[in-house]
Amino acid sequence: MVEHLHSDGEEPCVTLDAFLEQSNATAVRLESDEDARALIPYLDRLKLIEVAFPKFRDGRGYSSARILREAGFTGELRAQGDVLVDQIAYMKRCGFDSFAPEKSLNPADVEAALTRWPEHYQTAADGAVPIWKLRHG
Amino acid sequence: MYKYDEYDHAMVAARVAEFSDQVKRRLAGEITEDQFKPLRLMNGLYLQLHAYMLRVAVPYGTLDSRQMRMLAHIARKYDRDYGHFTTRQNIQYNWIKLEDAPAILEDLASVEMHAIQTSGNCIRNISSDQWAGAAADEITDPRPWAELLRQWSSFHPEFSYLPRKFKIAVIAADEDRAAMRLHDIGIQIVEKDGQHGAAFYVGGGMGRTPMIAPLIKDFVPLDDLLSYAEACLRVYNRYGRRDNIYKARIKILIHELGADEYRRQVEEEFAHVKSLGIDPPKAEFDRIAAQFAMPPLDALAPDEIDRSDPDFAVWVDQNVAAHKVPGHAIVNISLKPVGGIPGDASSAQIDLMADLAETYSHDELRVTHAQNIVLPHVRKADLYAIWQKLDEAGLATPNLDLISDIIACPGLDYCSLANARSIPVAQKIAERFSDLGRQKELGELKLKISGCINACGHHHAGHIGILGVDRKGTENYQLLLGGSGAEDVSLGTITGPGFDEDGIVDAIERVTDKYLAERTDSERFVDTFRRVGMAPFKEAIYG
Amino acid sequence: MKLLTGNDLKTGFVTWWTGSDWSIHIEDAADVGEHGEAILAVEEAARRVNAPYIISGEMTADGPRPAHIKDRIRALGPTVRPDLTLKPADPAAGDWVI
Numbered sequence A: 001m002v003e004h005l006h007s008d009g010e011e012p013c014v015t016l017d018a019f020l021e022q023s024n025a026t027a028v029r030l031e032s033d034e035d036a037r038a039l040i041p042y043l044d045r046l047k048l049i050e051v052a053f054p055k056f057r058d059g060r061g062y063s064s065a066r067i068l069r070e071a072g073f074t075g076e077l078r079a080q081g082d083v084l085v086d087q088i089a090y091m092k093r094c095g096f097d098s099f100a101p102e103k104s105l106n107p108a109d110v111e112a113a114l115t116r117w118p119e120h121y122q123t124a125a126d127g128a129v130p131i132w133k134l135r136h137g
Numbered sequence B: 001m002y003k004y005d006e007y008d009h010a011m012v013a014a015r016v017a018e019f020s021d022q023v024k025r026r027l028a029g030e031i032t033e034d035q036f037k038p039l040r041l042m043n044g045l046y047l048q049l050h051a052y053m054l055r056v057a058v059p060y061g062t063l064d065s066r067q068m069r070m071l072a073h074i075a076r077k078y079d080r081d082y083g084h085f086t087t088r089q090n091i092q093y094n095w096i097k098l099e100d101a102p103a104i105l106e107d108l109a110s111v112e113m114h115a116i117q118t119s120g121n122c123i124r125n126i127s128s129d130q131w132a133g134a135a136a137d138e139i140t141d142p143r144p145w146a147e148l149l150r151q152w153s154s155f156h157p158e159f160s161y162l163p164r165k166f167k168i169a170v171i172a173a174d175e176d177r178a179a180m181r182l183h184d185i186g187i188q189i190v191e192k193d194g195q196h197g198a199a200f201y202v203g204g205g206m207g208r209t210p211m212i213a214p215l216i217k218d219f220v221p222l223d224d225l226l227s228y229a230e231a232c233l234r235v236y237n238r239y240g241r242r243d244n245i246y247k248a249r250i251k252i253l254i255h256e257l258g259a260d261e262y263r264r265q266v267e268e269e270f271a272h273v274k275s276l277g278i279d280p281p282k283a284e285f286d287r288i289a290a291q292f293a294m295p296p297l298d299a300l301a302p303d304e305i306d307r308s309d310p311d312f313a314v315w316v317d318q319n320v321a322a323h324k325v326p327g328h329a330i331v332n333i334s335l336k337p338v339g340g341i342p343g344d345a346s347s348a349q350i351d352l353m354a355d356l357a358e359t360y361s362h363d364e365l366r367v368t369h370a371q372n373i374v375l376p377h378v379r380k381a382d383l384y385a386i387w388q389k390l391d392e393a394g395l396a397t398p399n400l401d402l403i404s405d406i407i408a409c410p411g412l413d414y415c416s417l418a419n420a421r422s423i424p425v426a427q428k429i430a431e432r433f434s435d436l437g438r439q440k441e442l443g444e445l446k447l448k449i450s451g452c453i454n455a456c457g458h459h460h461a462g463h464i465g466i467l468g469v470d471r472k473g474t475e476n477y478q479l480l481l482g483g484s485g486a487e488d489v490s491l492g493t494i495t496g497p498g499f500d501e502d503g504i505v506d507a508i509e510r511v512t513d514k515y516l517a518e519r520t521d522s523e524r525f526v527d528t529f530r531r532v533g534m535a536p537f538k539e540a541i542y543g
Numbered sequence C: 001m002k003l004l005t006g007n008d009l010k011t012g013f014v015t016w017w018t019g020s021d022w023s024i025h026i027e028d029a030a031d032v033g034e035h036g037e038a039i040l041a042v043e044e045a046a047r048r049v050n051a052p053y054i055i056s057g058e059m060t061a062d063g064p065r066p067a068h069i070k071d072r073i074r075a076l077g078p079t080v081r082p083d084l085t086l087k088p089a090d091p092a093a094g095d096w097v098i
Helices: A016-020 A036-045 A060-070 A088-093 A107-114 A131-136 B006-027 B033-041 B065-078 B098-109 B143-153 B222-239 B250-257 B259-276 B282-291 B310-319 B347-360 B380-392 B423-432 B436-442 B501-518 B525-532 B534-542 C036-045 C069-076 C093-097
Strands: A027-030 A048-053 A076-081 A098-101 B045-047 B052-056 B062-064 B082-085 B091-096 B168-171 B185-192 B195-202 B215-221 B320-322 B328-333 B344-346 B364-367 B373-379 B447-450 B464-471 B474-481 C002-007 C014-017 C050-060 C063-066
Touching (some): A016 A027, A048 A060, A060 A088, A131 B006, B033 B045, B062 B065, B065 B091, B082 B347, B215 B259, B222 B250, B328 B380, B347 B364, B347 B373, B347 B380, B373 B380, B436 B501, B464 B501, B474 B501, B474 B534, B501 B534, C002 C069
Parallel strands (some): A027 A048, A048 A076
Antiparallel strands (some): B052 B091, B464 B474, C002 C014
């Protein structure tokens, strides 16, 4: 997993309101105070959902990501905004698979952060097998 | 006691490595203080009034002698030879250097300890009944449930940047020794149809806006415990206020939504979460519970106590509690000597308590939310020997639950949030009431002091509470009466205008005199207050 | 007078701006006048101080004295542990705080 860079050909994200007002867009941006569940009926036609992190302390996006993955979203789930290296391991566990940080991250730090944890105590949205399951087979 | 397996060891080791790296990046200027602060807080490291302060987790307040000795070692090697036991059953060191923090965490990890999530807007260390596993009145040991929650909440990817901190307590007796209903989630293990389950009280707390948690679910089966907790947290993470730090706790959300609407949303979320398979099998609970099995106590041990030494007898009557196994007792070690600092213990005292636990208490100790220490499994026949050693070390003050067994936050002597000092007030009150006969005459009287509105000293929950405020640059103390953090939970009421440091001690004396004049036979102070109300006390205080 | 204070990044010790450096002794503190913000921005960025802020104080016969009790406790140490303050041998040191 690497830091996501916008490619020239990428469709721009529309706002949640614009999307819900009958948009054919395949990319939508979810602000931190918007309810991810509003997108659940449309997941099969979305390619990209960008979840905003206006401040790294605003943790609503972690729940948004899990809700979308738990509802079966398989497209790109991108964390955008105040995305720092010390939060991205948790973001990945919640189902994010790309990152658009406002300030670029050191790739070596990203690699270290994403490989830091040998196992995980709980089930989340990344498919990792929780420790209790490893204990009991 | 729970012992780490290879997975637990690996997780704590990874955390130590992660934090060492973060400290390195901070010292090298690669991250700002603004970015580093939440990271160090999630590792228990505050910047306080005089230095960094490290808060070490004592999960559900349980320790063995090896861990207790490590706490003494850290005090000696990295701090100034003492530690402070807190109202959340943890220990704090006041003089820590940032550059030493990684080494301290490594030392802690070597004895299966850590400072993970002892601060920050995440799920904090789980607290519990300090007599768990020993109390005569419990229906089961609550700690396996707490340990299950500890593992679930450690490094939780979704709930590490919550609107605000989140505290969970678990008890399993009707007598509440953990202020359960003053937590964000308070869990009482109850029995229904021969099965144990968890009653969830959600949205309690002290602080600026104290609230008693309403019952949200009367019985959550063990199989659903983590799913239900996850649903409670997810609703909070989504809707808890982030625009105002003073309104960000879950108690405000539940107050604004109403308990019924919050419950409805949790149930809806739970119906979904339950399908995700996040609850471990019963085998995992059994694996954990087996480690909390009662140590091999001799039920035929003699039940008599030789009370011929009168000082010893006084201590037994006040500080020793009933154990579920005959011939045994629970010893409560008071860290509240007259003139001392509530909750403080020197390295030597910590080592001595570790020795006593190893010799006499099946290697177990507990930290209490009232800032005392417990030896949970002691033979009655050993009580005299234990008392003699405690007495030599200044640890045999016979004042458990009396007016001088004061809960006090560090206050303005140590804390950067405080508005007034707490400790000098505690000392003056303890000195004023130093006569033990007088204290015993007053009976159970829980006095709790906070140096600011954040209420770390639980002043709302004191039979008598004191809140330190800043009045035009000078310390001023408000008096509250009628609170309780126990099963008769209630919030104290402010008497009226505040006092200076000497004035508050005088006011408390007028309050206790009034109580003695008003009480009927066996009434505790708080019972009398509830019966007669504030008016007579107000008149006694202000004339 | 205006004083500049903070904590040392590595040790966490309380420090005071002397006009050219940082000292743990408030006796060394200098009046920063109107320059506080500029100095703290430079010093914080250089990591010579952590979490710095500007306070009011007055010059007394014993040297600078912060206006607020919190900073006087920071300058001396905990009033309940005279042995751990910067003036353990001075029994009257606590009076300076109150």
